Amino acid sequence: MMRIAVVGSGYVGLVAGACFADFGHQVILVDNDQQKLAALQNGQVPIHEKFLPELLDRHRGHRLTFSGDLHAAVAASDAIFIAVGTPPTEEGHADLSYVESVARSIPSALDRYKVVVEKSTVPVYTSEWIRKIILRNAAAPDSFDVASNPEFLREGTAVTDFLYPDRIVVGADSERCAEVLRNIYAPLTDGSYYQRPDAIPGPDRAQIPPPLIVTSTKSAELIKHASNAFLAMKISFINAVASVCESVGANVQQVCRGIGTDSRIGPRFLNPGIGYGGSCFPKDLKAFRAVARECGYEFRLLDEVMLINEEQRHRFLRKIRSALWTLRGKRLAVLGLAFKGGTDDIRESPALLLTQTLLAEGCRICAYDPAAKARAQEVLHSQIEFADNPYDAARHADALLILTEWEEFAALDWNRLRDQLNDPIVIDGRNLYDPEAMAALGFTYYSVGRPAVSPEIPPLSTSAPRKLKNA
Numbered sequence: 001m002m003r004i005a006v007v008g009s010g011y012v013g014l015v016a017g018a019c020f021a022d023f024g025h026q027v028i029l030v031d032n033d034q035q036k037l038a039a040l041q042n043g044q045v046p047i048h049e050k051f052l053p054e055l056l057d058r059h060r061g062h063r064l065t066f067s068g069d070l071h072a073a074v075a076a077s078d079a080i081f082i083a084v085g086t087p088p089t090e091e092g093h094a095d096l097s098y099v100e101s102v103a104r105s106i107p108s109a110l111d112r113y114k115v116v117v118e119k120s121t122v123p124v125y126t127s128e129w130i131r132k133i134i135l136r137n138a139a140a141p142d143s144f145d146v147a148s149n150p151e152f153l154r155e156g157t158a159v160t161d162f163l164y165p166d167r168i169v170v171g172a173d174s175e176r177c178a179e180v181l182r183n184i185y186a187p188l189t190d191g192s193y194y195q196r197p198d199a200i201p202g203p204d205r206a207q208i209p210p211p212l213i214v215t216s217t218k219s220a221e222l223i224k225h226a227s228n229a230f231l232a233m234k235i236s237f238i239n240a241v242a243s244v245c246e247s248v249g250a251n252v253q254q255v256c257r258g259i260g261t262d263s264r265i266g267p268r269f270l271n272p273g274i275g276y277g278g279s280c281f282p283k284d285l286k287a288f289r290a291v292a293r294e295c296g297y298e299f300r301l302l303d304e305v306m307l308i309n310e311e312q313r314h315r316f317l318r319k320i321r322s323a324l325w326t327l328r329g330k331r332l333a334v335l336g337l338a339f340k341g342g343t344d345d346i347r348e349s350p351a352l353l354l355t356q357t358l359l360a361e362g363c364r365i366c367a368y369d370p371a372a373k374a375r376a377q378e379v380l381h382s383q384i385e386f387a388d389n390p391y392d393a394a395r396h397a398d399a400l401l402i403l404t405e406w407e408e409f410a411a412l413d414w415n416r417l418r419d420q421l422n423d424p425i426v427i428d429g430r431n432l433y434d435p436e437a438m439a440a441l442g443f444t445y446y447s448v449g450r451p452a453v454s455p456e457i458p459p460l461s462t463s464a465p466r467k468l469k470n471a
């Protein structure tokens with residue numbers, strides 16, 4: 001059992017803290033937002049994340065406590081994970097002021113050897129800065145180490161991503177420090193967690209036990225930025241291929257199958273759509289670009305990845321225009337406002353950005369999102385209507401837009417939807433449905449990188465796979 005403080009109880013900190021408690025460690029989750037702390041202490045779960053409520057219920061008040069007292073939490077812990085936000089600055093750098101303020105408060109509580117761990121995504125060299133700040137504040141050099149332990153958590157599946165990781169990366173510059181991190185993750189790496197009857201169930205393709213990779217701290221910092229940049233590049237690549245498919249009348253889904261089955265490429269993160277969003281990819285690409293420039297390398301490839309991503313939304317808007325001719329006064333049903341399915345997070349959501357553009361173009365919008373309504377309402381206020389289900393959203397709409405790949409959108413009652421719509425037009429930004437099936441149901445159906453179909457014009461490619469949802 002280790003004593004751990006996790007500073008920052010947001011999407012990352014909350015999941016990490018709850019999972020560490022489930023390993024059997026004693027965890028203090030720290031936050032400077034008193035309202036959030038009170039809510040957590042009262043049993044509320046501030047974010048929509050599968051299995052998180054179960055884990056918090058399991059450990060709240062026993063192995064998992066919540067506190068606003070950073071000094072006391074650091075003093076009581078062997079390892080301090082920093083999971084505060086690192087938002088982008090105007091110039092695209094990561095704003096590390098929250099990380100710095102946490103680092104400043106650590107020295108006064110260093111009564112014995114402790115490891116300070118970067119969990120937030122930070123640029124290379126941040127660990128050196130944290131070390132300098134702690135030393136400047138009169139800490140003895142051998143009383144602490146700084147490690148980097150990047151997270152690879154996707155919102156919506158963050159708990160299972162944490163418990164069933166492809167790999168655990170530990171950046172540590174001393175064996176003593178690496179050993180602390182090895183001990184923390186031992187329940188996963190020795191496989192004992194997975195033997196427990198109450199273990200949270202994992203995905204089919206989980207690698208058990210996961211490998212733990214020890215690197216230098218700088219390498220670990222780079223692994224995080226490079227991983228996210230690579231995944232974003234994969235998405236922009238397939239979005240660019242989808243645009244070529246549209247020009248020549250090919251089907252990107254078939255192309256994806258053809259290239260994704262090459263084991264060197266792999267099928268995941270090859271789903272074209274309306275571009276990537278969220279709290280990580282957009283900001284991490286900018287930050288990686290900025291830090292590379294500072295280090296003397298012009299990473300222009302990343303500029304292109306970001307440009308394609310931006311363009312993808314404009315292309316989708318053009319698609320809506322070509323389906324509806326004029327936009328002013330049109331009534332649209334929007335399904336999905338979060339940055340992807342399975343989450344209530346609307347940060348950098350392409351669905352939300354598109355909705356705002358459509359409003360600016362004079363459209364009237366009624367939206368449905370299974371989880372993001374409250375957060376979207378904070379931004380959109382009364383500019384749009386919110387429905388409690390897809391069918392109410394579709395009532396009297398001139399077209400239905402699919403902007404987020406929620407699981408429940410794969411099983412819609414299309415006959416019922418068609419009856420609600422003014423015109424049977426579906427514009428799908430996530431390629432959730434089979435064009436042939438949609439045409440057979442009487443819809444004019446537009447998607448990304450696949451030929452548009454309508455009941456009068458059957459699809460060109462009769463051999464398209466009969467699938468309702470992307471792999």
Ligand code: UDX
Pocket residue numbers: 007008009010011012013030031032033036083084085086098099101102119120121122279280
């Ligand atoms: C995290 C990482 O910090 C970010 O680098 C990564 O790329 C994405 O995930 P996230 O957990 O999504 O960010 O951030 P957020 O939900 O904003 O949570 C940060 C928490 O830290 C908030 O609860 C905030 O109140 C808290 N905080 C912030 C502190 O406790 N102290 C501070 O000084 C600043």
Ligand code: UDX
Pocket residue numbers: 151152153154155156228231235268269270271272273274275276277278279280281339340341
């Ligand atoms: C991401 C990384 O996956 C995770 O490892 C990291 O630590 C945090 O950032 P997250 O932002 O939660 O996780 O979501 P992710 O599932 O990666 O999706 C990011 C965006 O890319 C979403 O907008 C999603 O819709 C989009 N996406 C993803 C695609 O457009 N196509 C794909 O094939 C996959």
